Each structure stands twice: as structure tokens, then as C-alpha cells.
Amino acid sequence: MSHVLTPEPLTREAFAPFGEVIEARHEASHLINEGRTRRFHALAEAEPGPDGKPILSIFRGMPWPSPLTVRMLERHPLGSQAFVPMQDHAWLVVVADDARPQDCRCFLARGDQGVQIARGVWHHPLLVLQPMQDFLVVDRSGPGVNLEEVFFPEGEGVVIAPV
Numbered sequence: 001m002s003h004v005l006t007p008e009p010l011t012r013e014a015f016a017p018f019g020e021v022i023e024a025r026h027e028a029s030h031l032i033n034e035g036r037t038r039r040f041h042a043l044a045e046a047e048p049g050p051d052g053k054p055i056l057s058i059f060r061g062m063p064w065p066s067p068l069t070v071r072m073l074e075r076h077p078l079g080s081q082a083f084v085p086m087q088d089h090a091w092l093v094v095v096a097d098d099a100r101p102q103d104c105r106c107f108l109a110r111g112d113q114g115v116q117i118a119r120g121v122w123h124h125p126l127l128v129l130q131p132m133q134d135f136l137v138v139d140r141s142g143p144g145v146n147l148e149e150v151f152f153p154e155g156e157g158v159v160i161a162p163v
């Protein structure tokens with residue numbers, strides 16, 4: 001039977017088991033360019049894997065059908081995947097320790113927060129709350145199969161409570 005998951009605020013601490021939060025943390029910053037730019041340095045390190053290379057793409061996300069229901073998870077065993085919103089709208093990140101409905105956690109990310117999902121971490125594909133939202137995505141290009149998917153049994157989807 002389906003169960004309902006309430007999104008929790010995205011924080012660095014809460015997301016730590018799954019990867020990093022990419023946000024302008026003052027303590028990670030210093031001034032450059034004669035003080036005219038603040039660099040928020042090395043918020044995450046892309047993991048392209050041993051024979052991969054990091055690539056940058058834009059994902060133009062559109063909403064999944066409502067009520068939003070997580071029916072599957074995926075992971076990328078060979079590399080990390082980072083999502084940084086290009087428009088300031090809140091969005092959702094679903095991750096899980098293991099690919100079971102009861103292991104899912106849903107984070108509500110602000111429009112100024114991105115995430116890097118660590119290599120091999122189960123997650124749902126991009127989830128947006130607007131009709132359309134672009135994300136800069138840093139992930140891996142290279143040989144090998146970098147996508148593993150698990151589909152939940154019929155009727156065991158996870159309904160995400162509306163935000």
C-alpha cells in the first residue's frame with residue numbers, strides 16, 4: 001500500500017548521507033577579483049569515476065503527474081550527479097539509503113540550493129514544482145552503464161505530500 005512522505009527542509013546536515021548541498025555558504029567563501037566577486041569555493045567535488053569525465057548539461061524539468069508519486073528510484077554507480085537550479089524556485093529531491101519505498105526521504109530545496117547526489121546513491125529523477133525549471137547538471141560521460149533503476153511493486157508508490 002502507498003504511504004505518504006512529507007518533504008523536509010534541505011539542510012547540509014540532513015542531506016550528508018546522500019551527498020552535498022550546493023549553496024552560498026559564507027564560511028566556504030572568500031573574496032577574489034579585487035574584492036568584486038565572492039567565491040564560494042569547492043562546495044562539492046564532481047566524481048566522474050575512474051574512466052569518465054565530468055560534463056555540464058542543462059535539464060529543463062517539467063512536473064510529474066499529480067498527486068506526485070514515487071514509483072521508482074535510480075542510481076548512477078559510476079559517477080555523481082549535481083543539480084543546480086537556474087531559476088529561483090523551490091524543488092524536490094527524493095533520495096533513499098536503499099531502493100525500497102520505506103527508505104525514501106524527500107527534501108524541499110530552496111531555489112538557491114542545489115545538490116550533488118553522490119555516486120551510487122538512490123534517487124528519483126528530477127522533480128520540479130513549476131511548469132518548467134532549468135537546472136545546470138554536472139555528471140559523468142564515459143564508458144559503462146551508469147544507470148540502474150528499481151521500480152516499486154504496483155500499489156507501493158510513495159505519495160509526496162503537497163508543499
Ligand SMILES: NC(=O)N[C@@H](O)C(=O)O
Pocket residue numbers: 074081123124125126
Ligand atoms: N536520466 C537522467 O540523466 N536524469 C536522471 O539521472 C536524473 O536524476 O534526473
Ligand code: NI
Pocket residue numbers: 074076081123124125
Ligand atoms: Ni539521476
